Amino acid sequence: MKSHAKPKFACSQCDKQFSQLRNFKYHMSIHLGTKEFAASCPECGKTFNDKGYLSSHLKIHRNKKEHACPYCPKSFNQRVAFNMHVRIHLGLKPHCCQECGKTFSRKMLLKQHYRTHSGEKPYVCSFEGCEKRFADRSNMILHFRLHSGIKPFSCNLCPKRFSKKHHLGTHLNYHLNLKPYSCLNEGCTQKFTQSSNMRTHMKKCPHRKVEEK
Template sequence: KAYSVKGNLKVHMRIHSGDKPYQCSHCHKSFTQNSPLILHMRTHTGEKPYQCSHCDKAFSLNGHLIRHMRTHTGEKPYQCSHCDKKFSNHHNLIKHMSTHSVEPIFI
């Protein structure tokens, strides 16, 4: 791969070297970058900065808030290609797809 910023190449090379210089002070899990460590720390601190505007639920990750918001909006963006049934999250679509398959789908 080619990178225009030298730091990006350095981060990418950690994938191959296994170097994980960012370590959690609570459980000692290691990361190649600081940003995933910051997100991981929320599992220890309980910080939930993403608040639902419709109810009082809060989430540690923005993606979890987005998924939750579908309970209020009724949005179902994941559609089965076999029967056109729709789902609010990808996991439920994958589970449903196994009803169309002879072979089990493992998640």
Template sequence: MHTGGKPYKCIFCPKAFSHSPALNTHQRVHTGGKLCKCSVCDKAFAFISDLKIHQVIHMGEKPYKCPLCSKAFVRSTYLDDHQRTHTGEKPYKCSLCLKAYAQSTHLRKHQRAHSLEKPHTCSVCSKTFDFLSEMKVHQRFHTGERPYKCSVCNNVFVTSSSLVCHKRKHTGEKPYKCSVCSRAFATPFSFKRHQTCHTEVKSVKKKGAKQSPKNTSVERG
């Protein structure tokens, strides 16, 4: 007989559950328990749903496509974040300084600048980080771990974003296009470096325009 009661209470927060398996799954949020392991790169997750989303990266499947450009994404939430680059929407606002951001993660990172809080410390070099995910990526430089492998040439990488940029060497994809001269680039780093060429030219032109021509007078005899 079901009474509708929730006798299984979380020891970390006020949440309660009808069944003990649900409680055990929930408590992984607090303990960091990650029992769902990827068979390809050994990355582990607290929930099977997160593991399934992660495995799409290895398959190369990106089912969520932007209707305004050619970009595609693994998660619908990534697509939502991307589309704000087209619309300019910034729904996440800081309550302290009113700065606004397109992504909630960027807002959280900004808010820690007010508190100077970096709660995650590397056990090897004591460097501190805003987010646990950032610290885990950093620790790979100590361990030498490179879990992301190119399926074409077998090169391995520390981060998934490095692998994505590397794969463009094989595909020839150049998604970063300059709005000034229409040149296209494979990585955001090379794109930003290129943009400085235009800003430097503008700076020189602006400086030259401010300089008035010298006053020369001709004496007539």
């Protein structure tokens, strides 16, 4: 039986070790924010740190979606995405935190959650002079956009652009005159385009029940 190769390359940022140079280089490219392994989708322009991720992403653009959800009209072209979606309907959360017992539908979410216990922050802002650290990559990317001014989410109804996808969604509510946030106080029928406006309203809502002392 062959023995497992011993790690040869150690990361100076988070102490992880790798036996293969390519894996080590890819890992370091995430910390340093380099584009060494970057590849862009020819369909939508989205950029990935690794060409392997691009290959999986390209399946999204294919018209054939073989996996139909039995609980809603959605369908998927990837079996993994289909399985994770169905868990939402079934309320399945098979991944359990051994520290606090909290459960998650996806292994990646559990891994991110563990960092709240360990305090690990492996992702470092690559902007010169910043070096702020983050527990998950998505928050690091959002933070970096504050430095770079990158706003990848554009409105197709006006020239405005946004750094966060949910900000674009809120903005579109104005164009479409959608008010998805309803006051939760019984008897109040007011609706709002933003959840923050709804929360502000609820504090002053005339239908609000005053708690007895």
